[in-house]
Amino acid sequence: MKRILISLIALGLASCDQAPKTVSQTPQAMQATKPIEYTDARVRLAPNGMDMTAGYLTVKNNSDKPIEIIGASTDIADHIELHTHIKTNDGMMSMQQVEKFDVPAKGNFELAPNGAHLMIFGVKPNLKEGDAAKITLKIKDNPDLIVDAKLVANPNIEIDGMKKDGNNKAEHSH
Amino acid sequence: MDKVEKQGRLYRMLWRWHFYAGIILLPFIIILSLTGMVYLFKPQIERAIDKPYHNLQLSGAIAPPSAQVAAALKTEPNAQLRHYEMPEFKNDAPRIYIFSKGKEYVVYVHPVTLQILKKVPKEGRFMQIARNIHGELLIGKKGSYIVEAAASWAIIMVVSGLYLWWPRNQKGLGGILYVRGGKNLWRDLHSVTGIYVSVFAMFFLLSGLPWTDVWGEGFKAVRRATHTMPERQDWTTSRKEEHNRLMEEMGHEGHELNAPYYNLSVDDLVAHAKLENLKYPIEIAPPNKKTKNWVLRSQSQNRTQRIEIEYDAKTGQELKRTPFAKRHIIDKVVGVAVAAHEGQLFGPINQLLGVLTALALSLMSVSAFKMWLSRKPNGILGAPPPIKDQKIGFGIAFLILFFALFLPVLGISLVIVALIETLILKRIAPVKNWLGIA
Numbered sequence A: 001m002k003r004i005l006i007s008l009i010a011l012g013l014a015s016c017d018q019a020p021k022t023v024s025q026t027p028q029a030m031q032a033t034k035p036i037e038y039t040d041a042r043v044r045l046a047p048n049g050m051d052m053t054a055g056y057l058t059v060k061n062n063s064d065k066p067i068e069i070i071g072a073s074t075d076i077a078d079h080i081e082l083h084t085h086i087k088t089n090d091g092m093m094s095m096q097q098v099e100k101f102d103v104p105a106k107g108n109f110e111l112a113p114n115g116a117h118l119m120i121f122g123v124k125p126n127l128k129e130g131d132a133a134k135i136t137l138k139i140k141d142n143p144d145l146i147v148d149a150k151l152v153a154n155p156n157i158e159i160d161g162m163k164k165d166g167n168n169k170a171e172h173s174h
Numbered sequence B: 001m002d003k004v005e006k007q008g009r010l011y012r013m014l015w016r017w018h019f020y021a022g023i024i025l026l027p028f029i030i031i032l033s034l035t036g037m038v039y040l041f042k043p044q045i046e047r048a049i050d051k052p053y054h055n056l057q058l059s060g061a062i063a064p065p066s067a068q069v070a071a072a073l074k075t076e077p078n079a080q081l082r083h084y085e086m087p088e089f090k091n092d093a094p095r096i097y098i099f100s101k102g103k104e105y106v107v108y109v110h111p112v113t114l115q116i117l118k119k120v121p122k123e124g125r126f127m128q129i130a131r132n133i134h135g136e137l138l139i140g141k142k143g144s145y146i147v148e149a150a151a152s153w154a155i156i157m158v159v160s161g162l163y164l165w166w167p168r169n170q171k172g173l174g175g176i177l178y179v180r181g182g183k184n185l186w187r188d189l190h191s192v193t194g195i196y197v198s199v200f201a202m203f204f205l206l207s208g209l210p211w212t213d214v215w216g217e218g219f220k221a222v223r224r225a226t227h228t229m230p231e232r233q234d235w236t237t238s239r240k241e242e243h244n245r246l247m248e249e250m251g252h253e254g255h256e257l258n259a260p261y262y263n264l265s266v267d268d269l270v271a272h273a274k275l276e277n278l279k280y281p282i283e284i285a286p287p288n289k290k291t292k293n294w295v296l297r298s299q300s301q302n303r304t305q306r307i308e309i310e311y312d313a314k315t316g317q318e319l320k321r322t323p324f325a326k327r328h329i330i331d332k333v334v335g336v337a338v339a340a341h342e343g344q345l346f347g348p349i350n351q352l353l354g355v356l357t358a359l360a361l362s363l364m365s366v367s368a369f370k371m372w373l374s375r376k377p378n379g380i381l382g383a384p385p386p387i388k389d390q391k392i393g394f395g396i397a398f399l400i401l402f403f404a405l406f407l408p409v410l411g412i413s414l415v416i417v418a419l420i421e422t423l424i425l426k427r428i429a430p431v432k433n434w435l436g437i438a
Helices: A002-011 A155-164 B003-039 B042-049 B065-073 B126-136 B140-165 B182-211 B214-225 B239-250 B266-274 B329-341 B347-375 B394-406 B408-423 B429-435
Strands: A036-044 A053-061 A067-074 A077-087 A093-097 A101-103 A107-111 A117-123 A132-139 A145-152 B080-085 B095-100 B103-109 B116-121 B282-285 B293-298 B307-312 B318-323
Touching: A036 A132, A036 B266, A053 A067, A053 A101, A053 A132, A053 A145, A053 B266, A101 A107, A145 B065, B003 B126, B003 B140, B003 B347, B042 B126, B065 B080, B065 B095, B065 B103, B065 B266, B080 B266, B126 B140, B140 B182, B140 B214, B140 B239, B140 B394, B140 B408, B182 B214, B182 B329, B182 B347, B214 B329, B214 B408, B266 B282, B266 B293, B266 B307, B394 B408
Parallel strands: A036 A145
Antiparallel strands: A036 A053, A053 A107, A053 A117, A067 A077, A067 A101, A067 A132, A077 A093, A077 A117, A132 A145, B080 B095, B080 B282, B095 B103, B103 B116, B282 B293, B293 B307, B307 B318
């Protein structure tokens, strides 16, 4: 519970009223070859001074049975929890650890900001943009799905940087 | 005055209008037809121009879009992302539109190595140049007025042309529906082509009006007055307007985005986009001065397939979805008309109709010129002779007034021509005679 609280503070209260999004179309970048595939796997650089961050990807289930992602681990951090956003009784949004992610048969499961995500704890220091992260997704009754993710810029850090050197001033040439 | 005489006067008057306006219009019709024909093939031509940046050899994993964007932004000082255009195929380089010092550039980045493959100012792209000739004759605002005047007068040419074509005391359909040879060849080419192409020409002229400066501005005012949804208007009238939009959106101050770390990035939008089944080109635009949201949009040239989805930059939540069907009625009408004008509404047949119209208009210009050369007496312009008293009927006066109000640039140019005629041309006898002014 304490951990969830920490992650809540770390991630901020995102206002949201959506369940994790499941979409049934075929992602354009994927080809239906393997039973389970993924795209856009990315781990955000941890915000300044923190050792936790979030990982996102889209999982595609090509088989005609639903699958369940029941856990995850990585070589760049201590451990990973499966998290999602939920709406509490008082209408607030909060992050919550879940047992599993359900990927519908012949469907997609998108892990993205404002929805389901991999909450990554104990991130190794000195990682930089472009570094590789190997994430292993445990799938019930199936072999593990090995995901090659990339470390990506954290928009919050980027924005702070932009503010620091104040480079947003466009010249006015009317 | 009896009916026959009345009609004869009207015929001669419209003939004179058709003649003078036509002579001035000829070069413009040809320029607009040729550049228009090129623009009809925008998707094919751009694909050909960008061929070196498609089907790239990829050795390794594709870099995240945010890294591609970062590479593009490094090419100019203090550059900002305007939008990221998703590559249609895995092996294509993304086109990244960046903004620096009041200028927009298109940067092609290698998706694996992040090498800059090409960088070009947006204004310098071939189709943009064709478009600038077509809309502004490459001379900006002034050119836009000239094009608008030409288009307005061309509408008069179609209307007066139809009147002149209308069969009177004719035996057979030669010169009406089919072309006769011999001495009638150029005349028939002009009038017969004219009758077949008139509907299409009229469509292109009218559907081009929303882009113009004067007519377009008035039209936009109507759109605003009847507006219920504050979405981005789906067309721009000039480079000036595009520039203003650029400056408005890319603004002066820093973003207000100091939320914790849930902020969206281009990576998230790309992942969303892949699940949306949008029509290419697909653009992803970060928050800017005008909107605090991330915007994912299909910029399909067939505007009926366009859609815009907005996401809250801080929370990542989807806020709004504006498919074509939900747009303002004016945007819908313009959207369909513009898509057809650009040859993108119904595939190759649409392009073919555009080409045929452009070719027909060119042929009409050439045949008109030939006809004029063969009839023109030495030493004078050779305009049809004027009617003695220049009196026009009430109906015609009303018609002129209607067109002058509906097409303001036409009205203004009418006044200017009338002033020049009475104040200058009529007072210089040789000029007056050469022109054939009464």
